[in-house]
Amino acid sequence: MNRSYEVIIIGSGFGGQLAAIHLKRRGIENFLMLERRDYMGGTWSQNTYPGAAVDVQSPLYSLSFEPYDWSQMFAGQEELRAYTQHVIDKHGLRQKTAVRSTVSKIEWDQQAQLWRIVVEGQEPYTAKFVINASGPLSTPVIPNFKGRDSFKGRAFHTNAWDHSFDYRNKRVAIIGSGASAAQVIPEIAPDVAHLHVFQRTPHWVLPRPDYVFKPWQRALLRKRWAYKALRILIYWVLEFRVLGLKYSKTLLDLLATRQARKNLEKQIPDEVLRKKVTPEFTIGCKRVILSDTLYPAYCRDNVSLHDKNDGIREITETGIVTETGQALELDLIVYSTGYDATDGVISYPVVGRDGRTLADFWADYPRAYLGTCAPGFPNLFVVTGPNTGIGHTSALFVIESQMKYIMNSIEQVKQGQHSVIEIKAEAEDRYTHKIHQEMARTVWQTGGCNSWYKSKSGKVIAMFPGFSFTFRRWASRFRKKDHSFDGDLV
Numbered sequence: 468m469n470r471s472y473e474v475i476i477i478g479s480g481f482g483g484q485l486a487a488i489h490l491k492r493r494g495i496e497n498f499l500m501l502e503r504r505d506y507m508g509g510t511w512s513q514n515t516y517p518g519a520a521v522d523v524q525s526p527l528y529s530l531s532f533e534p535y536d537w538s539q540m541f542a543g544q545e546e547l548r549a550y551t552q553h554v555i556d557k558h559g560l561r562q563k564t565a566v567r568s569t570v571s572k573i574e575w576d577q578q579a580q581l582w583r584i585v586v587e588g589q590e591p592y593t594a595k596f597v598i599n600a601s602g603p604l605s606t607p608v609i610p611n612f613k614g615r616d617s618f619k620g621r622a623f624h625t626n627a628w629d630h631s632f633d634y635r636n637k638r639v640a641i642i643g644s645g646a647s648a649a650q651v652i653p654e655i656a657p658d659v660a661h662l663h664v665f666q667r668t669p670h671w672v673l674p675r676p677d678y679v680f681k682p683w684q685r686a687l688l689r690k691r692w693a694y695k696a697l698r699i700l701i702y703w704v705l706e707f708r709v710l711g712l713k714y715s716k717t718l719l720d721l722l723a724t725r726q727a728r729k730n731l732e733k734q735i736p737d738e739v740l741r742k743k744v745t746p747e748f749t750i751g752c753k754r755v756i757l758s759d760t761l762y763p764a765y766c767r768d769n770v771s772l773h774d775k776n777d778g779i780r781e782i783t784e785t786g787i788v789t790e791t792g793q794a795l796e797l798d799l800i801v802y803s804t805g806y807d808a809t810d811g812v813i814s815y816p817v818v819g820r821d822g823r824t825l826a827d828f829w830a831d832y833p834r835a836y837l838g839t840c841a842p843g844f845p846n847l848f849v850v851t852g853p854n855t856g857i858g859h860t861s862a863l864f865v866i867e868s869q870m871k872y873i874m875n876s877i878e879q880v881k882q883g884q885h886s887v888i889e890i891k892a893e894a895e896d897r898y899t900h901k902i903h904q905e906m907a908r909t910v911w912q913t914g915g916c917n918s919w920y921k922s923k924s925g926k927v928i929a930m931f932p933g934f935s936f937t938f939r940r941w942a943s944r945f946r947k948k949d950h951s952f953d954g955d956l957v
């Protein structure tokens with residue numbers, strides 16, 4: 468098998484798929500996509516937990532050039548997985564992918580001007596360019612609770628739901644109350660004997676404006692112009708949220724806080740419970756949950772909410788002992804405890820020019836020019852890198868914007884008959900400085916919460932601090948003077 472490629476893409480989620488499609492469009496066929504799982508597709512193939520669904524309207528949470536016959540406004544996981552497979556097959560990406568290929572390290576060979584890609588249990592690959600699309604929310608984290616491994620019942624993360632276990636009529640605990648938990652809880656609560664929810668911090672919850680498309684609407688949306696018009700409408704309605712998240716606290720109160728409080732009062736009559744689930748931080752600071760069913764699930768007799776005052780003291784062979792001394796007997800523990808998303812944006816070591824590692828460069832906090840490139844790491848592009856996250860709209864819009872920059876960069880190398888492109892240190896520094904200056908006024912920095920958007924440095928490194936069209940504009944214009952070619956820096 469060939470071990471040497473012009474481009475290696477790491478990860479086969481939407482990021483990897485988009486990179487592959489764009490390379491093909493530019494006539495670059497000499498590439499390979501590496502995927503650690505034994506199947507392709509990323510987020511929506513991996514997250515099969517009950518209730519999994521997108522929380523951005525599907526006509527927008529889809530590739531701009533690949534419309535789909537969605538059955539409802541917020542597609543569920545199975546439909547999203549089918550969409551992903553449709554994209555993979557339509558663009559012939561299966562033949563371009565090696566599954567069961569876990570990248571464990573990449574290293575720049577200065578002399579050969581190539582990346583060496585180490586894959587567990589295989590011969591290494593080499594490639595001129597590497598596009599890392601290993602996903603911002605792909606590597607699950609389970610905190611090391613005291614006694615965690617002693618539990619004799621079933622235990623798994625939402626990211627790896629074990630469907631062989633029948634949770635019906637079982638005693639279940641779910642640890643975490645964020646976006647995934649908020650989807651699992653209402654879905655399983657009616658079927659389990661008892662559900663204990665362990666909530667560290669409550670989230671703000673807004674109604675979910677879901678909608679099943681009628682047959683005539685689906686027929687209409689099969690017309691390109693109609694799909695596009697709906698997509699544009701959704702885009703601008705969502706983009707409007709940035710005004711509240713960044714520019715106007717009054718607007719945020721009017722648009723979101725009031726509605727969230729009303730929702731809370733309407734759906735949770737019990738004052739004690741309501742107090743437990745009322746956040747103390749500004750709405751938007753953590754990801755806002757869209758749900759009509761979460762609060763009613765909390766009100767069920769067979770659901771107990773344990774807040775931070777009644778957290779986990781210890782996990783035992785038979786269940787969980789809480790901070791207040793209650794011993795809960797359990798059959799299943801579901802970890803909805805999130806991902807290694809902030810300080811470990813890439814989960815394998817990256818060794819760049821002069822033996823410098825990306826972990827070293829990111830020792831203070833992760834940073835990158837357009838969230839994509841770092842000085843000292845030639846010909847390397849990171850999809851959904853630092854400060855490319857977007858809370859108010861579709862992540863796919865940002866990924867498609869990054870593709871413009873990545874493809875322009877590769878084009879520049881090819882057109883100029885160069886071997887190497889690298890972002891200049893001062894350009895990256897200027898960009899990062901601007902990002903954090905803009906961030907200072909956003910709700911993510913000032914909203915009084917501690918979220919996975921922040922790195923241990925206290926800087927918000929997950930989010931882009933502004934309108935998504937601003938990012939697209941920046942990513943679309945290639946600034947040649949910000950880059951060096953063929954190591955004219957070295």
Ligand SMILES: Cc1cc2nc3c(=O)[nH]c(=O)nc-3n(C[C@H](O)[C@H](O)[C@H](O)COP(=O)(O)OP(=O)(O)OC[C@H]3O[C@@H](n4cnc5c(N)ncnc54)[C@H](O)[C@@H]3O)c2cc1C
Pocket residue numbers: 477478479480481482483501502503504507508509510511514520521522523528568569570571600601602603604605647814815850851860861862863
């Ligand atoms: C449960 C959940 C719900 C979400 N909901 C939304 C939403 O509603 N709206 C939104 O905009 N975004 C949402 N997201 C964010 C979502 O991650 C992005 O929308 C998008 O799918 C990211 O695509 P990606 O290709 O960058 O990453 P992923 O889809 O995560 O794909 C990364 C791929 O890389 C592979 N990989 C990782 N490491 C390695 C390695 N070392 N070697 C080889 N392969 C590797 C992984 O196995 C995976 O297949 C959600 C994420 C999750 C987890």
